[in-house]
Amino acid sequence: MDRISGLSDELLVKVLRFLPTKEVVSTSILSKRWEFLWLWVPKLKFVMNHYESDLPIQDFITKNLLLLKAQVIESFHLQCFNSSFKPEDIKHWVETTISRRVRELIINYCNLFWLDKPVVLLAIPSSLYTCTSLVTLKLIGDTIIVDVPRTVCLPSLKTLKLDSVAYSSEDSLRLLLSYCPVLEDLTINRDRHDNVKTLVIIVPSLLRLNLPIDGAYSCDGYVIVTPSLKYFKVPGLYEEDFSYLIMHMPKVEEADLSVEQDVERLFESITSVKRLSLSVLLDFEDESMYHNGIYFNQLEHLKLHIYRDNWSKLLVRLLEDSPKLRVLKLVVDDDPSFDEEYEHASWKYNDESSVPKCLLDSLEIFEFAGYTRRPEERDFVSYILKHACHLKTSSISHLSCYV
Secondary structure (H helix, E strand, O other): OHHHHOOOHHHHHHHHOOOOHHHHHHHHHOOOOOOOHHHHOOEEEEEOOOOOOOHHHHHHHHHHHHHOOOOOOOEEEEEEEOOOOOHHHHHHHHHHHHHOOOOEEEEEEEOOOOOOOOOOOEEOOHHHHHOOOOOEEEEEOOOEEEOOOOOOOOOOOOEEEEEOOEEOOOOHHHHHHHOOOOOOEEEEEOOOOOOOOEEEEEOOOOOEEEOOEOOOOOOOEEEEEOOOOOEEEEEEEOOOOOEEEEOOOOOOOEEEEEEOOOOHHHHHHOOOOOEEEEEEOOOOOOOOOOOOOOOOOOOOEEEEEEOOOOHHHHHHHHHHOOOOOOEEEEEEOOOOOOOHHHOOOOOOOOOOOOOOHHHHHOOOEEEEEOOOOOHHHHHHHHHHHHHOOOOOEEEEOOOOOOO
8 A cells, every 4th residue: 555655646546547436436435645536537437237226326426426526537337227217317417428528428228128117218418419529429228319409510429339229200310420520430239119210321431330230120221321431240131121222332341241131232332341251041042142243352251150051052152252262261050050851962063173263372271160060061171172272271170169
């Protein structure tokens, strides 16, 4: 303790920034010097478990948030439950952080659906949408309402996450995004009743996008225009009666796609990709998986998750269209939907005289995790080992590895 007491207050505050808020506040009992030192810490995090009493925390935040001495609140993170936290209190806290030029704001307002209590909605205060200091905004919870006013200005916002929130109108999300001129990272997880029919994402500055494309949310369609995108993740494109338009992404370098219907339109938008992780949840029984003319001339790293039979047809087509591929990883799902009638069927490349260029020139690493010894797998492995002229390492294991 003597060594710590020799440190300056400024240095002690820097150390306290790395501790949970509960522990930071507890230092106030150490000595008179420490009594108010925690008020200079610019990061606050309150995460409630459903079995904890929320009332002491509410009182603490209400009494002390205004007393903070830090000129800028670097981060305010609140996870709570609408069974006991009042929306007007949270709105007041958010407004207070905005007045202190908050840089990161995370609100997780959860609905404990197993409790027999009425659902209380939280409308985010309008002052949030003109917060010039805000760099990161994450709103999580199906009881949060995003009600975007006509006056919006978020000139510093770079990271935005909207998880299971509802929007006050069809146009709220589009309006919000259109006034984020430097937005780089966007994650949207939808709720079935989010009040959006057509989800429109037009963000010229966007670099990273994580978006399930799903017609199960009473959705008519998706429009995505992100010409600067470098990372694109689609956790699920499910087979529903809806339309989607994804404009070409000429700068995309990495994509993580999980699809249950045609891959063609997604492939058309990501032809510049260098790293591709692909999960395909449908059978490719015919040869026309996507039209001719789609090439992945920059693709170097390909990971394919296997769920169904006939996966090798798509994979060979990708090998043919990826002349610079260096790394190929295959992973069989823990619970694949294999057709037992297909068990004894074999696979054979249609044209042995025309080996994909990447096997002859560039493939160096081949990994197969979750290998089950099915004929399709055995035949494909034999084909790779026979024709990959520059293979440096290969591994085949019976355990799936999701890394």
